Amino acid sequence: MTSSRGRRVPRVWVPVLATLVIVVPLTWMWQSSRVPSAYSVMDMGYPDYGGGPQPSTSLAGHAGHGTLSHTGHTMAPITDLVTDPNRPADVRVDLTAASAGVHVGGREIAGFTLNGSTPGPTISAVQGQLVEVRLTNASVSDGVTLHWHGLDVPNAEDGVAGVTQDAVPVGAEFIYRFVADQVGTYWYHSHQISDPHVRGGLLGALVVHPRGERPSGPDVVAVAHTYGSTRTVNGRTGELRVAARPGETARLRVINTDNQPMPIWSDSAYRLVAIDGTDVHQPTMIESQRLLLTAGGRYDLEVAVPASGAARVQLSRATAVVVGSGRPSASVPPQPSSVLDLLSYGTPAALGFEPARAVRHFDYRIGRRPGFVKGRPGMFWTVNGHLYPHVPMYVVRKGEVVIMDIENRSGVVHPMHLHGHHVVVLSRNGVAATGSPWWVDSLNVDVDESYEIAFEANNPGIWMDHCHNLEHAADGMIAHLMYEGWDTPYRIGGPSRNQPE
Ligand SMILES: [Cu+2]
Structure with missing residues (x-):
């Protein structure tokens, strides 16, 4: 081996140089993936304006040139974004979080409870009521928060540790207040170290009923959750029995609190009447098709009790809801191979806003590659080609219409x-939606699928936009949507050891 000037490189240097060629870039990648012991999401990644207006002074800092939080503008703290403190509460709930053994399927696993049970109590409100929840941490050593999944609450009530509040330490409490304006089925869960917390049971259902009308038949919450490897409905294995007379119609509010999508099917005809809390417009009867309920998502089903006795609704193979007093078919009905396509289910209705007026078009392209995240080596998710924390900060202004293209090239759902926010699906893989407006807060983006979604930026603050397979989120599948002019005083890490994922 010779150098360019013909002089021999001493043989002893060859392995040293070869090692440096490998080690130096790796060390650089490792170093750049590390995060400080306390940092603001405002300092993460880079601003993405989606082709829309940019702030008058440069926000184009980041990566060593300054940050969104150091623009010279007066930024308002998101702690201002609360529910009217002078308005009295209509519904008051005390929730005490604890570390506890959870008994499930004849075994005990290490988990968590709220008021001594998991799922925690179902919170019920009537549309327009102000709900006040006092969360007390009895013994969750890593701290705890509560996020109101699917409810578009004011930003400071959103329950994300390190973004909208500090994690609540043992012995302390936090009060959440929000107006239950959205009718429908929602759920709450810890957003501090959320993967182990939610797996371990720090969760519960939240239902907002419409004013005035009372349902004629049973109205049942079915929280699907897997403890360890044991599937449950409302914390129990096997079947959930719901008493109902033949001819009666039951409303089943199915909530998928797991990290994976869940198939749902029935031996009886049923209708899918609401998705993620929003009514489907003119839903038709579903027969010999299954549903796929994405992680974090909710489906409200309307199930009529057949004259023969009982309707059986499978939530995966292991668990079911049996509606009716008669004898149900004892065996699991065969799972239909065809999946109901929500792109064409129901009939069109007004969206209430005009997606064609969008001023910003964002990309959320999901990929996967080897690298370092938070100093750990592995295969990680990328957002628009970047590994966490170098992810986009989508910047909007209040009142804008926004379109986002989500594309999954990562090989995993x-x-x-x-x-x-609630977002509406405009198209999937380039095929326009033709059914009921398909409003979601949790969207199943399968392998090699692309979705075009739209929403109105009408809820100021700093909002997570992440994967609800919480294991993926912990591996950095996170970005944020921020409204120009808002800043957060909270930090990831720090004395409260805030860790939203
Ligand atoms: Cu994911």
Whole structure:
């Protein structure tokens, strides 16, 4: 081996140089993936304006040139974004979080409870009521928060540790207040170290009923959750029995609190009447098709009790809801091979806004590659080609219409969840939606699928936009949507050891 000037490189240097060629870039990648012991999401990644207007002074800092939080503008703290403190509460709930053994399927696993049980109590409100929840941490050593999944609450009530509040330490409490304006089925869960917390049971259902009308038949919450490897409905294995007379119609509010999508099917005809809390417009009867409920998502089903006795609704193979007093078919009905396509289910209705007026078009392209995240080596998710924390900060202004293209080239399904907003699906893989407006807060983006979604930026603050396979989120599948002019005083890490994923 010779150098360019013909002099021999001493043989002893060859392995040293070869090692440096490998080690130096790796060390650089490792170093750039590390995050400080306390940092603001405002300092993460880079601003993405989606082709829309940019702030008058440069926000184009980041990566060593300054940050969104150091623009010279007066930024308002998101702690201002609360529910009217002078308005009295209509519904008051005390929730005490604890570390506890959870008994499930004849075994005990290490988990968590709220008021001594998991799922925690179902919170019920009537549309327009102000709900006040006092969360007390009895013994969750890593701290705890509560996020109101699917409810577009004011930003400071959103319950994300390190973004909208500090994690609540043992012995302390936090009060959440929000107006239950959205009718429908929602759920709550810890957003501090959320993967182990939610797996371990720090979760519960939240239902907002319409004013005035009372349902004629049973109205049942079915929280599907897997403890360890044991599937449950409302914390129990096997069947959930719901008493009903033949001819009666039951409303089943199915909530998927797991990290994976869940198939749902029935031996009886049923209708899918609401998705993620929003009514489907003119839903038709579903027969010999199954549903796929994405992680974090909710489906409200209307099930008529057949004259023969009982309707059986499977939530995966292991668990079922049996509606009726008669004898149900004892065996699991065969799972239909065909999946109901929500792109064409129901009939069109007004969206209430005009997607064609969008001023910003964002990309959320999901990929996967080897690298380092938070100093750990592995295969990680990328957003628009970047590994966490170098992910986009989508910047909007209040009142804008926004379009986002989500594309999954990562080989694994991702349930995408934008906090604080509901989004409507415009198209999938280039095929326009033709059914009922398909409003979601949790969207199953399968392998090699692309979705075009739209929403109105009408809820100021700083919002997570992440994968609700919480294991993926912990591996950095996170971005944020921020409204120009808002800043957060909270930090990831720090004395409260805030860790939203
Ligand atoms: Cu994911």
